[in-house]
């Protein structure tokens with residue numbers, strides 16, 4: 001059975017840190033396309049893939065994002081080569097037939113469910129996809145800086161004015177981090193504290 005090498009695990013987990021200071025190395029269109037080609041693969045509810053992502057890279061787009069950011073997140077985001085706004089599609093269910101070719105009437109069945117139930121499914125799976133994005137980016141050699149410190153309503157008004165896509169509540173800075181600016185890694189919970197085997 002194929003498994004990751006020790007070096008791969010270091011890249012994805014042991015040595016991967018949350019970065020807040022960036023080198024000047026840009027993140028290309030090709031890398032962002034490759035990143036999404038990975039993000040779409042891990043599991044989502046009914047393969048619904050509800051995440052929609054805006055990669056903020058231009059100066060003009062950064063200026064639109066800036067007013068939404070908590071003060072402590074402004075510099076790290078303005079200097080990041082790219083920032084992913086992870087959103088969910090409120091109309092994600094309209095694509096369910098394409099994504100489940102063998103299912104019968106899957107769009108109609110989803111449309112009959114409550115908006116609350118669809119929103120729960122979409123936000124949960126889109127948030128999973130945000131986590132997949134972090135791991136995929138690390139696998140591609142990028143560093144990440146996830147942030148919850150921003151006003152999602154301001155992001156939604158500025159980037160999703162038609163109301164169809166909505167932020168899931170996380171932004172992810174992407175680029176190549178300056179490792180010399182990291183502070184020591186904070187502790188993690190031990191297995192006995194966080195898990196049990198029954």
Ligand SMILES: Cc1cc2nc3c(=O)[nH]c(=O)nc-3n(C[C@H](O)[C@H](O)[C@H](O)COP(=O)(O)O)c2cc1C
Pocket residue numbers: 016017018019020073145146147148149150170185186
């Ligand atoms: C959902 C989420 C929200 C976060 N919000 C912020 C934030 O607003 N600002 C910030 O600087 N870091 C933020 N972080 C980064 C965490 O503090 C960081 O990932 C954690 O302390 C672990 O650090 P490490 O990856 O370097 O070990 C956030 C991380 C996540 C996953």
